[in-house]
Amino acid sequence: MSFLEKCxxxxxxxxxxxxEIVAGITTFLAMAYILGVNPMILADAGMDKNAVFMATALASAVACFLMGFLANYPVALSAGMGVNxxxxxxxxxxxxxxxxxxxxxxxxxGLVFVLISVTGIRKKIIDAIPVQLKLAIGAGIGFFIAFVGLKNCGLIIANASTFVxxxxxxxxxVLLAVFGLIVTIVCVVRKIPAGVFxxxxxxxxxxxxxxxxxxxxMPAVTGVFTTSFEMNAAGAFVQxxxxLFANPMNALxxxxxxxxxxxxDTAGTLVAVGNEIGLVNEKGELENAEQALLADSIGTCVGAALGTSTVTSFVESSSGVGVGGRTGLTAITTGVFFILSIFISPLVLGLITNAVTAPALIVVGVMMAQQMKNVKWDDITIAIPAFVTIISMILMYSISNGIAFGFISYVVVMLAAGRAKEIHPTVWVLMVIFLFYFASPYLSF
Incomplete structure (x- = not known):
């Protein structure tokens, strides 16, 4: 006990x-859906579901331990929705x-994120990106993953006349997915703990x-372990x-x-949870922010090495904070349960299908899309790039294209409004990169 008190x-x-233990369990239950959803999404990229489950559980545990010990935050991490x-x-x-x-x-x-965290340049980067553009990107990703959920369960299909x-x-x-959507909506609206799960x-x-x-x-437990280690024995990401770098512009x-x-996503989650537990000072600065960002960024590197998409801080951590979680012991408890979940992996992998995960994707998408309420839609110089960002992600079925067109349209609108001096140099650089990205297939060097 004295050790825990000291730590x-x-x-x-x-x-x-x-x-803290109760808070950690609560947080785990609130975000446990990712263990079923992430393997299904990454399977569409050609990855083995068994291996992704193992990688997700292990990377989540490591990242939670890092957050608990380095930053002493009650924030849990796992493979992020949207980025997967x-x-x-x-x-x-x-x-x-x-x-x-x-x-x-x-x-x-992840390595770049580590560099940002240890050099303390995070504030300059945050200040460089227009707040309204960040909100639009977050909302757009919400609409995108909801669309993915609707498509995967067959509720929305291709149509020769109307595209969808x-x-x-x-x-x-489809009926099972509709049932699941109704049940999930009821759980969330009624504020049932871990409603999505x-x-x-x-x-x-x-x-x-x-x-x-x-x-x-259901696969055997040994099968889950075997496929995971086979996939990553030589470090799949190294291959x-x-x-990746055959086309440097695309890689960038x-x-x-x-x-x-x-x-x-991490910055928003940390600020949201930090506000709830009094970690944001009068200047709006977050205590131990560098340590928290470092834990998150290392978690991303570990996740890639193990074989899963970006590991990030989960806003569902607020559920644990809601029942009293205040320290890193909450995050560590959540990490322990991620390790324990490995032993029920056959049950999870055997029962999780697109129809089962679709409601979670749709409802989480709704939650992310709520960021739209903070976009200043009555200002046309904001409304245009925000709208372009969101609609591009959905109709082009590409988060990257949405981000790119958002930045480009922002610069165009600001120039048209005679407000070029308000455009941060970082935004200019990004716009040029995105223009080359779109132009590169048509250029010969």
């Missing part, structure tokens, strides 16, 4: 070991990279009862560096996209 300053923070969609559907899908190359990009973005249309509502898979669990159980999935789909865009989404 986490429990008395100073006004908490106890019991409270960027990995599977934009980098590996639209851009055509292999999953090995995508892992290499994640690893490099409604799916077959008589299809049992509860909705996912109930949907899976109904699928089992209806005979849509069963024990025959992707050559492919991919790495920046991973870094951007991770960096601002």
């Amino acid at each position: 986490f300053h429990l008395s100073e923070k006004g908490t106890t070991v019991k409270t 969609a960027l990995f599977a559907y934009t980098v590996c899908g639209a851009m055509g990279y292999s999953w090995q190359a995508a892992l290499a990009a994640v690893f490099v973005s 249309g409604i799916g077959n509502l008589a299809d049992p898979t 509860v909705g996912l669990l109930l949907t899976a159980l109904v699928g089992v009862v209806l005979g849509m999935m069963g024990m025959e789909n 992707g560096f050559g492919e 865009v991919v790495i920046f996209s991973f870094l951007f989404v991770d960096f601002f």
